[in-house]
Amino acid sequence: STGGAVATPEDHDVEYLTPVSIGTPEQILNLDIDTGSSDLWVFSSETSRSEVKGQTLYDPSNSSTAQKLEGYTWSISYGDGSSSAGEVYLDTVSIGALTVSSQAVEVAQKVSSEFTSDSNNDGLLGLGFGSLNTVQPNAQKTFFDNAMPALDSPVFTADLKAGIPGRYNFGYIDPNAYTGNITYVSVDDSQGFWDWTSPGYAIGSGSFENTTIKGIADTGTSLLLLPSSVVSAYYGKISGAKYDSTQAGYVLPCSPTPPDFAFGVGDDGAAIVLPGKYINYAPTGSSGTTCFGGIQGDSGIGFAIFGDVALKAAFVVFDGGSKTLGWASK
Numbered sequence: 001s002t003g004g005a006v007a008t009p010e011d012h013d014v015e016y017l018t019p020v021s022i023g024t025p026e027q028i029l030n031l032d033i034d035t036g037s038s039d040l041w042v043f044s045s046e047t048s049r050s051e052v053k054g055q056t057l058y059d060p061s062n063s064s065t066a067q068k069l070e071g072y073t074w075s076i077s078y079g080d081g082s083s084s085a086g087e088v089y090l091d092t093v094s095i096g097a098l099t100v101s102s103q104a105v106e107v108a109q110k111v112s113s114e115f116t117s118d119s120n121n122d123g124l125l126g127l128g129f130g131s132l133n134t135v136q137p138n139a140q141k142t143f144f145d146n147a148m149p150a151l152d153s154p155v156f157t158a159d160l161k162a163g164i165p166g167r168y169n170f171g172y173i174d175p176n177a178y179t180g181n182i183t184y185v186s187v188d189d190s191q192g193f194w195d196w197t198s199p200g201y202a203i204g205s206g207s208f209e210n211t212t213i214k215g216i217a218d219t220g221t222s223l224l225l226l227p228s229s230v231v232s233a234y235y236g237k238i239s240g241a242k243y244d245s246t247q248a249g250y251v252l253p254c255s256p257t258p259p260d261f262a263f264g265v266g267d268d269g270a271a272i273v274l275p276g277k278y279i280n281y282a283p284t285g286s287s288g289t290t291c292f293g294g295i296q297g298d299s300g301i302g303f304a305i306f307g308d309v310a311l312k313a314a315f316v317v318f319d320g321g322s323k324t325l326g327w328a329s330k
């Protein structure tokens, strides 16, 4: 089997939302597919009314295939301090033509303000490794883990794009979606993430800097978070760029277009190039003169995060069979 669906960017590519069918008859919710976590949770009929602002709600009582897991609960918090919690059902979940008949659907009873204010986001679909799942008393499998045995190939791919819809596919690699070769790198799944090591970076037309950068491929994080030495080297090349403590990040003049940023993949010289315009993440004010940087520091996290700013420059294969990541330009 195979499947897949469109991934539509929200403002500034802060996140990408994908239609997911849940239950019988189908209830379609727009979920944030997140390789940095492993819970499939949704806004629901059980979500505190004061914490819902426009989201579509999954109502298990309207699904003939929903089965409550009595006594099961979940509770999750994310790197940005947001959180949610609730109870658990099993139901049929589909992404395009790919259907999992008994998927754990975690219904939110509480969500934090970051989710409440994100009115188009109806929940998250985690595609990290199973060890990160928060369901108690027994952890539940991800959609990918449940689907894998039936997939033509044990993979899913992320083809996110700047400002326009891209795609997540399951079970196959679309040869028309990328250019050149796919370079595969090893993954350390010991922390539950798609954790890999880049050999270094280059700024603009500059020489390649060999420096080990260990980090996770995380579709659920908006920015590219890198070691402070790399971030300082990048913004040090830009007149007027500075760390703004009020914004808690580097800001830069939106014009002229900043230099490209490339990160290495594998030991054969392959690299993914971020066009400089991807680093103009969003204007900080109404004048549009100053932009918030799409590359920021990873201090305090313990690893780099290759979020959407990086991923949208690449075609990425998440290989659950070999536990490798494949990176290609496009």
Ligand SMILES: CN(C)c1ccc(C(=O)NN)cc1
Pocket: 015, 032, 034, 035, 036, 037, 078, 079, 080, 082, 114, 115, 118, 121, 218, 219, 220, 221
């Ligand atoms: C508040 N929202 C929509 C979030 C979505 C995803 C994440 C995240 O860290 N995913 N890896 C955090 C917050």
